[in-house]
Amino acid sequence: MPSLLIKYRDGRIEERTSHEAIEEGLKLPDTVFWLNLEAPEVSEIEEFGRVFGFHPLTIEDCIKLNQRPKLEDFETYLFVVLHFCVFHRPTGEIDTKELHIFLGPNYLITVQGEPIEPLKEIYERCKKDPAIWERGCDFIFYLVGDTIADSYFPLLDSIGEDVDRIEDAILLSPKKEDLDRVFTLKQDMVFLRKIVSPMREVFNNLSRKNSTLISERNILYFRDIHGLLLMAYEMIDSYRDMVGNVLEVYLSTISNRMSEIMKRLTIIATIFMPLSFTTGFFGMNFTSIPFGSLWLLIGVLTLTAVLPVSMLLWFYRQKWF
Numbered sequence: 232m233p234s235l236l237i238k239y240r241d242g243r244i245e246e247r248t249s250h251e252a253i254e255e256g257l258k259l260p261d262t263v264f265w266l267n268l269e270a271p272e273v274s275e276i277e278e279f280g281r282v283f284g285f286h287p288l289t290i291e292d293c294i295k296l297n298q299r300p301k302l303e304d305f306e307t308y309l310f311v312v313l314h315f316c317v318f319h320r321p322t323g324e325i326d327t328k329e330l331h332i333f334l335g336p337n338y339l340i341t342v343q344g345e346p347i348e349p350l351k352e353i354y355e356r357c358k359k360d361p362a363i364w365e366r367g368c369d370f371i372f373y374l375v376g377d378t379i380a381d382s383y384f385p386l387l388d389s390i391g392e393d394v395d396r397i398e399d400a401i402l403l404s405p406k407k408e409d410l411d412r413v414f415t416l417k418q419d420m421v422f423l424r425k426i427v428s429p430m431r432e433v434f435n436n437l438s439r440k441n442s443t444l445i446s447e448r449n450i451l452y453f454r455d456i457h458g459l460l461l462m463a464y465e466m467i468d469s470y471r472d473m474v475g476n477v478l479e480v481y482l483s484t485i486s487n488r489m490s491e492i493m494k495r496l497t498i499i500a501t502i503f504m505p506l507s508f509t510t511g512f513f514g515m516n517f518t519s520i521p522f523g524s525l526w527l528l529i530g531v532l533t534l535t536a537v538l539p540v541s542m543l544l545w546f547y548r549q550k551w552f
């Protein structure tokens with residue numbers, strides 16, 4: 232549903248939601264406005280694109296979605312694609328919501344494929360605070376970009392906690408579920424890196440005075456967003472290395488555990504080898520061997536009892552177990 236915030240020259244702020252009121256409001260002179268399109272129909276996007284004279288490729292991006300973060304300068308307006316991060320804690324899944332932004336000299340247009348809750352909070356702030364409008368539409372754009380950049384840090388903190396927890400669990404007792412979670416985290420790191428990397432470049436370009444639509448006084452704010460995304464990117468690289476180390480710890484622990492098991496089995500097999508020989512030898516049916524001797528029977532039974540005990544003591548002294 233489209234909604235429009237209009238800030239008049241006298242400082243009044245008015246909200247319009249009906250299509251007729253919005254089209255009428257867009258024609259008012261000497262106004263600054265924010266048009267927000269939430270889950271719009273294709274016809275709505277095409278209509279507003281025609282009204283503002285946007286390039287057909289940008290309209291196509293808004294319709295098809297699934298765009299990577301990017302910045303395109305069309306001289307009279309900027310077209311920006313950003314991704315808001317959503318973390319589903321129970322399942323551990325990461326999702327992003329795509330946001331398309333058109334920034335002009337006196338307007339800001341946002342197109343949301345899915346509702347973004349923090350964006351509604353900024354919208355409500357702009358509805359009540361005329362001071363925000365005094366700093367220009369590019370400052371409202373900064374508020375949106377800052378909110379999106381901040382959305383990555385709770386997710387990265389959760390991933391860091393998961394990595395530490397899994398590493399501790401693996402050192403105690405590695406399980407198949409831990410390995411599955413490690414591979415999931417590895418995929419998450421690749422996914423986040425593919426998003427944050429181009430977003431970092433977007434705000435790097437915005438902070439370099441390359442566009443007249445970004446005022447001199449607001450450039451510092453975009454540098455701040457670039458710094459946040461740079462920090463997020465470094466955290467992603469760090470956690471990616473940590474996840475790789477956790478995977479190595481898991482494989483090393485499993486390998487050591489298997490070695491311990493094989494060592495114990497080898498010791499057991501070694502203990503039974505002489506017993507098998509003794510019982511096998513004296514079990515042969517030869518008439519020349521005095522099987523009727525009581526002392527021979529006692530000797531064999533004694534050897535059968537003493538031999539494994541002696542071997543266990545020797546293995547223990549050698550610290551084999």
